[in-house]
Amino acid sequence: MSRQAPAVLDAGQRHPVRFTLNGRKAGGEAEPRMLLHDFLRHVLGATGTHVGCEHGICGACTVQIDGAPARACLTLAVQADGAEIRTVEGLALAPDRLSALQEAFRAHHGLQCGFCTPGILMSLDALLRERPDCGEAEIRETLSGHLCRCTGYTPIVKAALAAAEALRVPHHA
Amino acid sequence: MKPARFAYQRAATTEHVLEALHRSGGEARVIAGGQSLVPMLNMRLARPALLVDIMHVAALSHVDDDGARLTIGAGVRQRDLEMRHDTAARQPLLAMALPWLGHVQTRSRGTVCGSIAHADPSAELPLVLTALRGEVHLRSRRRARRLPAEAFFTGMMVTARAEDELIEAVSVPAVRPGTGYAFREISRRHGDFAIAAFAAVADEKELRLAIGGVAETPKARVLPTDQGLDDALDTFAWNLEARDDLHASARYRRELVRRIGREVVLAAIRDREARALKEAT
Ligand SMILES: Cc1cc2nc3c(=O)[nH]c(=O)nc-3n(C[C@@H](O)[C@H](O)[C@H](O)COP(=O)(O)OP(=O)(O)OC[C@H]3O[C@@H](n4cnc5c(N)ncnc54)[C@H](O)[C@@H]3O)c2cc1C
Ligand code: FES
Numbered sequence A: 001m002s003r004q005a006p007a008v009l010d011a012g013q014r015h016p017v018r019f020t021l022n023g024r025k026a027g028g029e030a031e032p033r034m035l036l037h038d039f040l041r042h043v044l045g046a047t048g049t050h051v052g053c054e055h056g057i058c059g060a061c062t063v064q065i066d067g068a069p070a071r072a073c074l075t076l077a078v079q080a081d082g083a084e085i086r087t088v089e090g091l092a093l094a095p096d097r098l099s100a101l102q103e104a105f106r107a108h109h110g111l112q113c114g115f116c117t118p119g120i121l122m123s124l125d126a127l128l129r130e131r132p133d134c135g136e137a138e139i140r141e142t143l144s145g146h147l148c149r150c151t152g153y154t155p156i157v158k159a160a161l162a163a164a165e166a167l168r169v170p171h172h173a
Numbered sequence B: 001m002k003p004a005r006f007a008y009q010r011a012a013t014t015e016h017v018l019e020a021l022h023r024s025g026g027e028a029r030v031i032a033g034g035q036s037l038v039p040m041l042n043m044r045l046a047r048p049a050l051l052v053d054i055m056h057v058a059a060l061s062h063v064d065d066d067g068a069r070l071t072i073g074a075g076v077r078q079r080d081l082e083m084r085h086d087t088a089a090r091q092p093l094l095a096m097a098l099p100w101l102g103h104v105q106t107r108s109r110g111t112v113c114g115s116i117a118h119a120d121p122s123a124e125l126p127l128v129l130t131a132l133r134g135e136v137h138l139r140s141r142r143r144a145r146r147l148p149a150e151a152f153f154t155g156m157m158v159t160a161r162a163e164d165e166l167i168e169a170v171s172v173p174a175v176r177p178g179t180g181y182a183f184r185e186i187s188r189r190h191g192d193f194a195i196a197a198f199a200a201v202a203d204e205k206e207l208r209l210a211i212g213g214v215a216e217t218p219k220a221r222v223l224p225t226d227q228g229l230d231d232a233l234d235t236f237a238w239n240l241e242a243r244d245d246l247h248a249s250a251r252y253r254r255e256l257v258r259r260i261g262r263e264v265v266l267a268a269i270r271d272r273e274a275r276a277l278k279e280a281t
């Protein structure tokens, strides 16, 4: 453990921030006050992560930080230095191959305008990894951290259940 | 909504944190999970000059269990405590309350001690700490001290913590034989802040009920187990001085205290009996 006090990152100055984004090294500069979603969108050009309320309520900005779903709008870019970040850009298996979860959203009309979708996908992706055998109750509890103004949630729940099923029986469909 | 400017320091040791808080003369603030602080920064309700990040201080990231007490360090995230294999066995009330605290997407970052520091009147963990007669472990360069929950929470989002003090940990008694626990929350939707929340502890000596979301801080009372229960709950309901707000009327909240309060103490007594049976076998 270092005896010397760690550096203070001055306000109003930009500082290097580096982390892993979807398995690849990424980096740029940010003032301490820059929020993670602005860093992703404006510094790294990763605009898949959406921004709604900027105070933690809507869930649009949800990304995975070290494997767990979290609000990018409640995380400073400098806090994410050294972390592993996953965003919606990291879900598809290839540019022309959607993940099982994305495919289920398409098939079950889990999105209309798509504003809430990246955040919801990141939460559900984490849930399905952690609990492949999850049921409707757990899916709904996870969705309680997201607002969708279009779908009424029912198609989202259906899509998530279908994805869970597809992941349990990989060669079924 | 973007925060105003501030400097940022990632502390590596507790001493770094205490030094920064000591030197700043109230201009520095701890950032833990950021789930209450960052919304306030974004809305510019808070404008600190320096944020001291405590989440990389290894010494703060433990849960210690000495058999009699669980001590939860300032770096322990809510989700980590919820997912720990033995939380339900070691202190059932914590395990009952944690799933109600926001959403999985906020618990993944938010800390146990951060919720105590924030001291929202509707928050679940201050309620649990009060119900269990837990303690807040404070440390500054000047001194270290421990305050019982009821002395720590002094008002709505106001605590006895001095500006240069870090909450190093909070501690609660571990599960005790012959003790039952119950928790219940009334809110519009799961994950919303509570309109009223209830935590009860029943052992051979007393029946203790704590209520959050009604008064400015969580409040606890020892209640009689005989016919006097309904009268005692009614007095408790009036003493909480509930107010009307957007979410519910004062009258509705008093009625919750009488009815749900009763259900929760009875649930704690049943839990005690169930545990006694288990202990016997
Ligand atoms: C959408 C949403 C829903 C929520 N719902 C609920 C809910 O239902 N119930 C609930 O209780 N909470 C809820 N919260 C708030 C909860 O998520 C926070 O985690 C918690 O209140 C604060 O913990 P934190 O670690 O995030 O602290 P931070 O936000 O980092 O800090 C909060 C305050 O405490 C101070 N602080 C933090 N740690 C320490 C310490 N160790 N010593 C001294 N000071 C410290 C900070 O300086 C700051 O003033 C919700 C938040 C969001 C965004
Ligand atoms: S933009 Fe982050 S939760 Fe709404």
Ligand code: FES
Pocket (backbone or CB within 6 Å): A110, A111, A112, A113, A114, A115, A116, A117, A147, A148, A149, A150, A151
């Ligand atoms: S699809 Fe439009 S907000 Fe959810």
